[in-house]
Amino acid sequence: MSPKKQLGFxxxxxxxxxxxxxxxxxxxxxxxKPGAAFRRIGPQSGPQVFCxxxxxxxxxxxxPEISKALGQGMENWGIGGSxxxxxxxxxxxxxxxxxxxxxxxxxxxxxxxxxxSRANVVPLSQTIQDLWSAGMSRQFSKRLLSQYxxxxxxQVFPTAGNSDAVLVGLRRKLxxxxxxxxxxxDSANSMVLPKEAVFEFGGSTDKLSEWDTAKKLRRLAxxxxxxxxEHTFGGPKQLALHRMLQRAQASGGNIVVVLPVAPxxxxxxxxxxxxxxxxxxxxEVQRAFPAAQFVRLDQDTPLQSDxxxxxxxxxxxAGRDIATEAFLKxxxxxxxxx
Amino acid sequence: xxxxxxxxxxxxxxxxxGRSLCRSLPAEKWFLLxxxxxxxxxxxxxxxxxxxxxxxxxxxxxxxxNGIVDQRKRKLLLTISLVANLGVLAFFKYTNFLLANVExxxxxxxxxxxxxxxxxxxxxxxxxxxxxxxxYTISVYRRQIEPCRSLRDFLLFVAFFPQLLxxxxxxxxxxxxxxxxxVRANIYEIESGLAQFAVGAVKKIVISDQIAPxxxxxxxxxxxxxxxxxxQGVLGYAVQIYCDFSGYSDMAIGCAxxxxxxxxxxxxxxxxxASITEFWQRWHISLSSWFRDYLYIPxxxxxxxxxxxxVNLLVTMLLxxxxxxxxxxxxxxxxxxxxxxxxxxxxxxxxxxxxxxKQPAFRFFWTPFAHLLTLGIVLVGxxxxxAQNWPLAVQYLSRMLSWSHEGVHLVSPYILxxxxxxxxxHLLVQKDRNWSLEIPKRATHIRIGFYSAxxxxxxxxxxxDSVPFxxxxx
Numbered sequence: 152m153s154p155k156k157q158l159g160f161x162x163x164x165x166x167x168x169x170x171x172x173x174x175x176x177x178x179x180x181x182x183x184k185p186g187a188a189f190r191r192i193g194p195q196s197g198p199q200v201f202c203x204x205x206x207x208x209x210x211x212x213x214x215p216e217i218s219k220a221l222g223q224g225m226e227n228w229g230i231g232g233s234x235x236x237x238x239x240x241x242x243x244x245x246x247x248x249x250x251x252x253x254x255x256x257x258x259x260x261x262x263x264x265x266x267x268s269r270a271n272v273v274p275l276s277q278t279i280q281d282l283w284s285a286g287m288s289r290q291f292s293k294r295l296l297s298q299y300x301x302x303x304x305x306q307v308f309p310t311a312g313n314s315d316a317v318l319v320g321l322r323r324k325l326x327x328x329x330x331x332x333x334x335x336x337d338s339a340n341s342m343v344l345p346k347e348a349v350f351e352f353g354g355s356t357d358k359l360s361e362w363d364t365a366k367k368l369r370r371l372a373x374x375x376x377x378x379x380x381e382h383t384f385g386g387p388k389q390l391a392l393h394r395m396l397q398r399a400q401a402s403g404g405n406i407v408v409v410l411p412v413a414p415x416x417x418x419x420x421x422x423x424x425x426x427x428x429x430x431x432x433x434x435e436v437q438r439a440f441p442a443a444q445f446v447r448l449d450q451d452t453p454l455q456s457d458x459x460x461x462x463x464x465x466x467x468x469a470g471r472d473i474a475t476e477a478f479l480k481x482x483x484x485x486x487x488x489x
Numbered sequence: 490x491x492x493x494x495x496x497x498x499x500x501x502x503x504x505x506x507g508r509s510l511c512r513s514l515p516a517e518k519w520f521l522l523x524x525x526x527x528x529x530x531x532x533x534x535x536x537x538x539x540x541x542x543x544x545x546x547x548x549x550x551x552x553x554x555n556g557i558v559d560q561r562k563r564k565l566l567l568t569i570s571l572v573a574n575l576g577v578l579a580f581f582k583y584t585n586f587l588l589a590n591v592e593x594x595x596x597x598x599x600x601x602x603x604x605x606x607x608x609x610x611x612x613x614x615x616x617x618x619x620x621x622x623x624x625y626t627i628s629v630y631r632r633q634i635e636p637c638r639s640l641r642d643f644l645l646f647v648a649f650f651p652q653l654l655x656x657x658x659x660x661x662x663x664x665x666x667x668x669x670x671x672v673r674a675n676i677y678e679i680e681s682g683l684a685q686f687a688v689g690a691v692k693k694i695v696i697s698d699q700i701a702p703x704x705x706x707x708x709x710x711x712x713x714x715x716x717x718x719x720x721q722g723v724l725g726y727a728v729q730i731y732c733d734f735s736g737y738s739d740m741a742i743g744c745a746x747x748x749x750x751x752x753x754x755x756x757x758x759x760x761x762x763a764s765i766t767e768f769w770q771r772w773h774i775s776l777s778s779w780f781r782d783y784l785y786i787p788x789x790x791x792x793x794x795x796x797x798x799x800v801n802l803l804v805t806m807l808l809x810x811x812x813x814x815x816x817x818x819x820x821x822x823x824x825x826x827x828x829x830x831x832x833x834x835x836x837x838x839x840x841x842x843x844x845x846x847k848q849p850a851f852r853f854f855w856t857p858f859a860h861l862l863t864l865g866i867v868l869v870g871x872x873x874x875x876a877q878n879w880p881l882a883v884q885y886l887s888r889m890l891s892w893s894h895e896g897v898h899l900v901s902p903y904i905l906x907x908x909x910x911x912x913x914x915h916l917l918v919q920k921d922r923n924w925s926l927e928i929p930k931r932a933t934h935i936r937i938g939f940y941s942a943x944x945x946x947x948x949x950x951x952x953x954d955s956v957p958f959x960x961x962x963x
Binding site for chain 1: 494495496675676677679680699701702703705706713897898899900901902933936937940941944945947948949950951952953
């Protein structure tokens, strides 16, 4: 074999072996496949409620109770770490919806926090259009657009760019004897999604207030590394939110639930400037959609405690109960003022 | 455009394809020159003009030096080049540092000056390209090389994209001859270049970027942590900066080799050094040899007596520290290394253990001690280097060295495995071997296994939201 052919053979064999290895690890640790997971609850007949939100909304409210209170079935297409940019593409799937409940938070609407499978859901043309319309920075645009080649690469190497998920998966799989104390602690708190297609996420008993300081610091460091500790609003996510509300308004009604984050997260990342910008973004939405009902759970005083959160952004079972009660109460009242 | 981005992969593929289409050597050089400026201007367009301006000065000085015999005029020309390069460097890098120090001194004398601070953006890689360019004019002045007659070739020498942003600082004597002739990589060089690039990518995105958030966490608030955590933090930083910078160098050398260009190695297992002198022969080799040849030796080196040698060492290392950044922390870091180098030199001359060193049993215990002592000095240096300011550095060192039990005890699941992997590699691997050159000579199945392991590591543990290389800020 000539040296040229030999190098060609080595390159092909290397890529092939790597692809096999990557698929094997992805399967072994149960790496979630990109795309939405459909879940529903309540009566199947009649108009449905389309629930759009990330895991903050899914874990934050007791959906069976809400379905019962509204007397309607509820549908949700869940995507890990998602935001309006991704939910927008589930909206046309809810063909029989007369109401949209959309859950947003300062964490979800942060443009710098990107869903891992965004490029699998949002077409490139839409992303370019949104980046252009929102006048986003070159640095951010590069970051967002680089997700597209990565999505293609993941067809062959599913673990590429998923190092956090791989590390968590490996720690779960490794025999308990081999785990370090810190690793076990970290994985113990990871969110467990329901295996069935039922829109009921249960209530976690973990309490952020009981985390030791080291664990809190490690988690905050991970969150900081993703966004450089910054929050920006008014980009592609905001544009997608407007489009969703517009569509939902045309086919029924809108309830916008503003979800809280843990005081730990707020203390670490939410400067007065960030809070002000978030409020500006919400005001803009409310001005554009005056008919939409806003439920501000983030301003609900009882939830201002780390004891009601299972990690810096997700509510636990106790938090969920308080939030659900407040949500149902708010449905009986006219829209809360921002 | 950093080496680990999709953007660079696309850029490099286009460069390789475009270059192969160039039929003549001049066309190829023009193509590489344009590509290099596009690469740099992807960071900032105006700063592309800055490189062009300093390159034009040095090109002119080089030509001028060739035609002049009068030594005073030659010195004047060299001074123009040094003032231009160091002036640019001083303006962009040291203006605010200088103003802040003037203000502090004035305050000490009871004068209250208005607070001066200018928002000056530091051009990426300025310390590297100015030093590379200065090495050319100094070499021409010393008549070590002929001046470059082609402006295009000279511009390409300064701006050649693989080493432009963070080195290695390639001397004119090494790179210009490769630019003058048409170089092409053979299959072996392409394979070893790819291997070196992959090793660099593993160092950068699998190790350095993975541990960076935890290291930052510890260094940002050292007062919050106990001694163990702080020790872990500095070990983590030692690994982070090594993998970040040597990873960049590996990728730069790999890219160049794929195109047929040969750059000198910049790192050679530095943490395996048994003395601080050996450390500097293995850490950032292109910079330490630059300072040796263009500062230490002109100052007199070791030719003007022992005391002067120690002063020269100290001055060289203080300036080396200042080269890294406009802060007293960097100066102190340089000072620590300068003093350590001087002490090591005294020790070698004194040689109190000369007879004992001949006994294998003594050497058995002494060698690990020498390694640990060297590593200890380097780690203390990294605290000064990384800490945000002097009080935080003092706090860090005092809590770490007193092994404080107060504060948060944090065991990072990222830092410890990375530190273990890197230090085991330093211990087990023969330190003067270059694996990227050796692997392509091995049997096919070994090569496939080695490359698959590298690519799989990138696929499993690589951080895709890559942070810029640490040395870009220098």
